[in-house]
Structure formats: C-alpha cells, structure tokens
Amino acid sequence: MKSEKEAENLKEFVKERYSQIAREGSSCCSCSDTCGLGVIEQAKNIGYSEEELKSLPLSTNLGLGCGNPTALAELKEGETVLDLGSGSGIDVFLASKKVGTEGLVIGVDMTEDMVNKAREIAHQFGYQNVEFRLGEIENLPVQDSSIDVIISNCVVNLSPDKLRTYQEAFRVLKPGGRVLISDLVTEGEIPEDIKKSFAAWAGCIAGAMEKQEYLNTLKKAGFKDIAAVSEKIYYEPGIDDRLLGKIISVQIKAYK
Numbered sequence: 001m002k003s004e005k006e007a008e009n010l011k012e013f014v015k016e017r018y019s020q021i022a023r024e025g026s027s028c029c030s031c032s033d034t035c036g037l038g039v040i041e042q043a044k045n046i047g048y049s050e051e052e053l054k055s056l057p058l059s060t061n062l063g064l065g066c067g068n069p070t071a072l073a074e075l076k077e078g079e080t081v082l083d084l085g086s087g088s089g090i091d092v093f094l095a096s097k098k099v100g101t102e103g104l105v106i107g108v109d110m111t112e113d114m115v116n117k118a119r120e121i122a123h124q125f126g127y128q129n130v131e132f133r134l135g136e137i138e139n140l141p142v143q144d145s146s147i148d149v150i151i152s153n154c155v156v157n158l159s160p161d162k163l164r165t166y167q168e169a170f171r172v173l174k175p176g177g178r179v180l181i182s183d184l185v186t187e188g189e190i191p192e193d194i195k196k197s198f199a200a201w202a203g204c205i206a207g208a209m210e211k212q213e214y215l216n217t218l219k220k221a222g223f224k225d226i227a228a229v230s231e232k233i234y235y236e237p238g239i240d241d242r243l244l245g246k247i248i249s250v251q252i253k254a255y256k
Contacts, residue, residue, distance in 0.1 A: 007160035011136070013198040014158055015111050022088065022113035046182075046249070052094055057125050059117070060090040066154040066204070066249040067182025070094045072229055078102040079148040082172065084137045084165070084181075085109055085155025089118035089130070095151065096130050106147075107132045108140055138164045142172040150179040157184050157207045162214070166221035173256040179223070181252045184234055185211040191242050208247060215252070223254035 048068045070091055075081060075098035083092050086107025095105045107130070109115050118132045135141040137152075138161050150169050159165045169179055186208050200206035209217070211228070218226045234247040 010160055010198060010201055011110065014201060018087070018111045019113040022111060022117045055097065056090060056093055057121055059121055060088050060093055065090070065182065066184055066234070067230075067251050068094075069151040069153050069180045069182045069251065070098065072251055072253065073149055073151055073178070073180040075099055075103075075149060080146065081105040081149045081151060082140075082142060082147045083107045084140075084150060084152035084169065085158070086118060086132060087111075087114050087153075089121055089132065091151055091153055092118065092130050092132070093121070093127060096127055099129065101129060103129055105130050106142065108135045108137060108142070110134070110136045138168060140168045140172055144171055145174050147172045148174055148177050150177070151181070152179075153182045154184060154204055156181060157204050157209070158201065159207065162209060163217050163220060166218055166223070170222045170256055175256055177256045179218075179252075179254050183214070183250060183252065184208040185214045185248050185250050186246050187211060187248060188246050190246070191240075194240065194243070205243065205247065211248060211250065214250075218252070218254050223256060226252065226254040229253050 046065055046067055052068075073095075075095055077098070077100040079099045080103065081095045081099060083095070083105065086092050086109050089107055092105045092107040096103070099105060107118060109118070109132070112134055115132045115134045122130050122132065133141045137155065137159060150173060156162055156165055173179070184204050188210070190206065190208065194200050195206050197206055215226050215228070228250050229252065231248050231250040233245060234249045
C-alpha cells in the first residue's frame with residue numbers, strides 16, 4: 001500500500017485522466033485490450049452482447065472496462081445494486097433493466113465529470129431507478145447492510161488501498177449479499193518502474209495485484225465462497241514485453 005501522500009497524488013492523477021475521458025467522450029485502452037477498435041467492438045470483445053449495447057444510449061460506452069459484470073451477477077427484480085467506479089453508467093443502466101422498477105442501482109465514482117455525465121444520461125433517457133453519487137470506493141457514501149449486489153468493472157485495480165475498498169464493500173452489503181467484480185490481476189510481479197508510473201496506474205496496469213493476493217484480500221475483508229469464475233490473458237498493442245502473459249482479466253464472485 002502506498003503512503004497517504006502518494007495515494008492522494010495518485011488519486012488526483014487518475015481523477016484528472018478520467019475527467020478528461022468524460023469530457024472527450026471516449027478512451028483508448030484505459031483498461032480494455034482492444035485498442036484501435038470502435039467502442040462498440042471493444043465492448044463486444046470484453047463480453048457485452050449486441051442486444052445489450054443496442055438497449056443503451058451510445059454515450060454510456062466510453063471504451064472502458066475489462067468485462068461485463070452484469071452478465072454473471074444473476075441480478076433479480078427488486079434488488080439493490082451498487083456499482084463501484086460507475087463512470088458514465090454503462091453497467092448501472094444495464095443493471096437497472098434487470099432489477100426493474102422495484103429495484104435500485106447506485107453508481108459511485110470519485111470523478112465529478114463522470115458523475116455529472118451519468119446523471120445527464122439518466123435524466124435525458126428517463127431512467128427512474130438509478131442514482132449516481134460522488135465518492136471514493138475506499139469510503140463509500142452508502143449505508144451499512146443496504147446493498148444486495150455489488151458490481152465493478154476494471155476499477156478496484158485503480159485503488160491504492162484494495163483491502164480498505166473491500167472492507168467498505170463488505171460493510172455496505174446485506175448478509176448473504178454478493179459481489180461480482182471484473183478486474184485486472186497479475187501472474188507474478190510487475191517490474192518496479194511500471195508500478196511507480198502514474199500513467200500505468202491510470203491505465204489499470206500498475207495497480208493490478210497478483211491474483212492470489214487479490215483473492216486473499218477479499219478473504220481478509222470478510223468475504224467467503226470466493227471464486228474466479230472466468231479469466232483470460234490481457235493483451236494490449238504496444239504493451240511492455242515484460243508484461244506479456246502476466247496480466248489477466250478476471251471475473252470474481254464472492255459472498256458476505
């Protein structure tokens with residue numbers, strides 16, 4: 001874990017990077033391994049169906065993410081869902097269709113530009129069962145034991161304190177609640193110069209934790225029945241040769 005000052009500097013760098021993405025409306029390879037493709041093809045490549053994408057406003061898709069957590073979260077009507085690092089809201093809006101009018105989906109993001117963008121989309125397209133809150137995933141603006149399901153898409157790796165993030169997730173989940181997280185992890189250590197690069201952190205690489213350590217962090221936070229339900233090797237054109245085969249896109253499910 002980084003020092004408090006390093007963590008704050010890192011957060012400010014990441015926040016500015018994602019504010020820029022929100023303002024410009026797209027990204028290339030912040031966490032996706034499909035640089036050079038259009039955002040629709042990027043999204044398909046990481047697990048979104050064409051039907052899902054057609055059901056959403058195009059402006060929700062910024063080419064971010066490394067999976068489709070809503071596909072494996074088995075969301076039910078009436079559930080309350082929390083999205084950690086919700087960005088422009090693509091997973092919030094998908095989840096809102098699955099939980100129905102009796103359900104609620106809350107997105108939390110630390111980037112004000114992203115929160116504003118998601119709120120504008122929700123207002124413009126008439127989404128009634130969603131909320132977007134400004135806040136950090138290490139200190140969630142959410143009540144204790146109020147959430148049925150937590151999802152997140154290639155965001156926890158950006159946190160300089162992943163144990164704190166998952167302790168917060170555990171706090172806000174109801175007993176028996178579940179998490180379904182899409183994220184990047186590593187097989188083996190990342191070179192130190194890459195770990196120290198803020199740009200590599202913002203690109204979801206430098207903050208990626210070793211896979212077993214990541215699973216152990218969930219366990220330390222109190223979760224049980226922790227399992228990697230799918231995984232694949234991450235590749236990005238131009239990736240540092242030292243990282244080839246070491247970065248893995250994984251989807252993890254666990255329970256409180």
